[in-house]
Amino acid sequence: MNEFEPPEDVTLWRYIIALALLGTVTIGFWLRWSLAGAWELTLDFSHLRHAHSHLGYFGLLFPLAWLGWRRRGASIPGPYASMLYALCTAVTCLGFAFDGYGPVAIAGSTFIATCWIWSAVGLLRDAHESDDPLGVVPWGIFVSLLCIPPIALSLRSDPELAREFVSTFLAGLLLLVIVPSAVAGRHISLGPWPLLFATGLSGALFLGVAEHPVTRIGLLAHAGLLLALIRSTKLGFHTRCVWGVVSFGLGAMALNILPNTRPVALGAIHFLILGPVLATLAPLWFRCPLPEWVWWLGHASWGGMSAALIAQEFITSPWTWKIAAIGGTMTALWWMFALIYQWSAANGWEPTHQQRRPPHPHA
Numbered sequence: 001m002n003e004f005e006p007p008e009d010v011t012l013w014r015y016i017i018a019l020a021l022l023g024t025v026t027i028g029f030w031l032r033w034s035l036a037g038a039w040e041l042t043l044d045f046s047h048l049r050h051a052h053s054h055l056g057y058f059g060l061l062f063p064l065a066w067l068g069w070r071r072r073g074a075s076i077p078g079p080y081a082s083m084l085y086a087l088c089t090a091v092t093c094l095g096f097a098f099d100g101y102g103p104v105a106i107a108g109s110t111f112i113a114t115c116w117i118w119s120a121v122g123l124l125r126d127a128h129e130s131d132d133p134l135g136v137v138p139w140g141i142f143v144s145l146l147c148i149p150p151i152a153l154s155l156r157s158d159p160e161l162a163r164e165f166v167s168t169f170l171a172g173l174l175l176l177v178i179v180p181s182a183v184a185g186r187h188i189s190l191g192p193w194p195l196l197f198a199t200g201l202s203g204a205l206f207l208g209v210a211e212h213p214v215t216r217i218g219l220l221a222h223a224g225l226l227l228a229l230i231r232s233t234k235l236g237f238h239t240r241c242v243w244g245v246v247s248f249g250l251g252a253m254a255l256n257i258l259p260n261t262r263p264v265a266l267g268a269i270h271f272l273i274l275g276p277v278l279a280t281l282a283p284l285w286f287r288c289p290l291p292e293w294v295w296w297l298g299h300a301s302w303g304g305m306s307a308a309l310i311a312q313e314f315i316t317s318p319w320t321w322k323i324a325a326i327g328g329t330m331t332a333l334w335w336m337f338a339l340i341y342q343w344s345a346a347n348g349w350e351p352t353h354q355q356r357r358p359p360h361p362h363a
């Protein structure tokens with residue numbers, strides 16, 4: 001397989017990912033400006049926030065992770081399964097937007113979780129080398145999903161505990177599923193996978209339900225493992241730099257230089273997803289690579305949004321909300337531009353010679 005040419009059997013997934021990204025950033029933009037006081041929402045804020053985050057995880061991050069698995073030869077849901085999955089994601093997110101955690105959202109989320117477990121079982125059957133990050137992924141899916149029953153049970157009786165379990169769930173999916181799938185998709189190792197799993201799990205517990213000295217050390221160790229990405233010759237310079245930012249950021253949270261609070265967590269999640277994760281996976285998804293300087297504009301956009309969110313922890317100023325909204329707008333515009341660029345290339349517009357993918361040395 002040529003690293004620079006996504007295989008034909010993932011074409012449908014590539015469109016699904018693009019649509020989910022468009023939907024996620026559009027709802028995010030709408031929410032961000034309502035928080036900045038620009039307009040009133042016509043739907044409930046928390047319902048829309050659920051629709052936004054679930055569309056991002058269901059429709060964007062998991063299908064992207066599957067592209068990473070596919071690149072390593074693992075089997076992923078085929079065209080019919082992908083259509084069903086996309087339809088279910090759309091219906092579930094509409095359910096969240098209009099009705100919150102109602103019957104539609106619960107039934108749809110259960111179906112999606114079943115798809116994840118099914119794909120994890122498939123991955124578990126494959127043999128993984130001791131340094132293959134994909135070894136972490138099925139266990140990451142199982143342990144993250146273990147957070148769902150306590151969330152459901154404590155939602156009404158202890159909302160604070162439920163919130164902590166949600167944080168561990170979101171961090172577990174990122175550190176144990178999405179990040180290992182992304183680096184595996186680029187044939188990068190982060191050391192023995194049991195170590196990656198133990199430190200990532202510890203980090204996810206620290207960021208949610210178990211802020212303990214042992215889990216703190218686990219998060220610090222995980223940040224140290226991610227630091228190896230800044231030296232990887234398989235990633236572009238800009239991608240290595242933003243992994244460095246994430247690694248130092250997680251290290252700063254472990255050392256309590258950055259407190260583990262909601263504004264900081266929101267800034268960290270958005271920067272990690274929009275920058276390093278998407279930049280690492282873009283070559284498996286895009287047909288036509290974007291120039292390095294365009295990526296730097298993108299990193300400045302989501303970097304600005306995330307920095308403003310983190311600043312909300314330290315200063316009370318309406319400017320942090322405005323800057324977050326401006327950064328969010330630039331982020332949304334940047335991804336729209338990136339998608340239009342891909343769409344134009346797919347429909348016959350030929351990029352200039354310099355912009356075309358370089359031939360892979362082993363192609």
Ligand code: HEM
Nearest residue numbers: 021024025028029031032049053056057273328329331332
């Ligand atoms: C495309 C990838 C993205 C993903 C996967 C994503 C994911 C998330 C997640 C997991 C949350 C936390 C939800 C919760 O705690 O219930 C969240 C909240 C939020 N996101 Fe995003 N997001 C993305 C992009 C964006 C963008 C580009 C914007 C702005 C333009 C944005 C604006 C927001 C807002 C306003 C909130 C609610 C913040 C609050 O409750 O104070 N998101 N997002």
